Amino acid sequence: MTDQQHPAPTGRRLDLLADCSACFGLCCVALPFAKSSDFAADKNAGTPCRNLQDDYRCGIHPALRDRGYQGCTVFDCFGAGQKVSQHTFDGRSWREDPDTARQMFDTFPVMRQLHELLWYLTEALDLPKARPVHTELRRALDGIEQLTRRDAAALIAADVPAIRAETSELLLRASELTRNALPGKKRNHRGADLIGARLKGADLRGANLRGAYLIAADLSGADLRQADLIGADLRDADLRGADLTGALFLTQSQLNAAKGDSTTLVGPGPARPAHW
Secondary structure: OOOOOOOOOOHHHHHHOOOHHHOOOHHHOOOOEOOOOOOOOOEOOOOOOOOEOOOOOEOOHHHOOOOOOHHHHHOOOOOHHHHHHHHHOOOOOOOOOHHHHHHHHHHHHHHHHHHHHHHHHHHHOOOHHHHHHHHHHHHHHHHHHHHHOOOHHHHHHOOHHHHHHHHHHHHHHHHHHHHOOOOOOOOEOOOOEOOOOEOOOOEOOOOEOOOOEOOOOEOOOOEOOOOEOOOOEOOOOEOOOOEOOOOEOOOHHHHHHOEOOOOOEOOOOOOOOOOO
């Protein structure tokens, strides 16, 4: 569940936005969490969160951050919750049909990963410079979408790591085509350990920051336009005054986990988090 209002998306992305009203609180039940700075208590997978109400809504949603559940405000299922609840299990909840609860809980994280890939593929298809790989991107998107409509057994048996690897290569090609069209030399920090790095005002336009660890990094005033941020860890990164206009594969979860303010430029797409 997230703590912002989404902009009004169109097309395929409408199905990739979380709709908690159509979900049986799966993120609050199926997933585990450990007591930490992100969660105020331990919870095992398959055990309902102590804050989950009978109507599947969070009893402390307006005060999640104040009550120590910052992790909940960062998590985004990309619409997987309602897909599993309403399509895979035909609207039968784990409370109403306990015999299928475990299968539902096992299906949810698989669906979540597939929906995340659909989100990235949809964005890549919107990149004009990536047109040379649009056919392959569309084929991959259609294949994953068809998989998400299969039954729980097929989803649980899916080789998600292989699907992710194949999709990642396509997304990288789309990213390179887009970033290589920009003038000048681009930095490559793919997978780099930049925890706490001092990158204030850095020129990172078109940089490869895929999978980079930017936890608590100072990116204030940095130019991150068209930078590839897929999988980058932006927890507590300082984005005040940074320009993320057109940043590639930037998700709402990443913004929610970071620190920004009214001077942070995010452009169309992800919404400015309410806590900034």
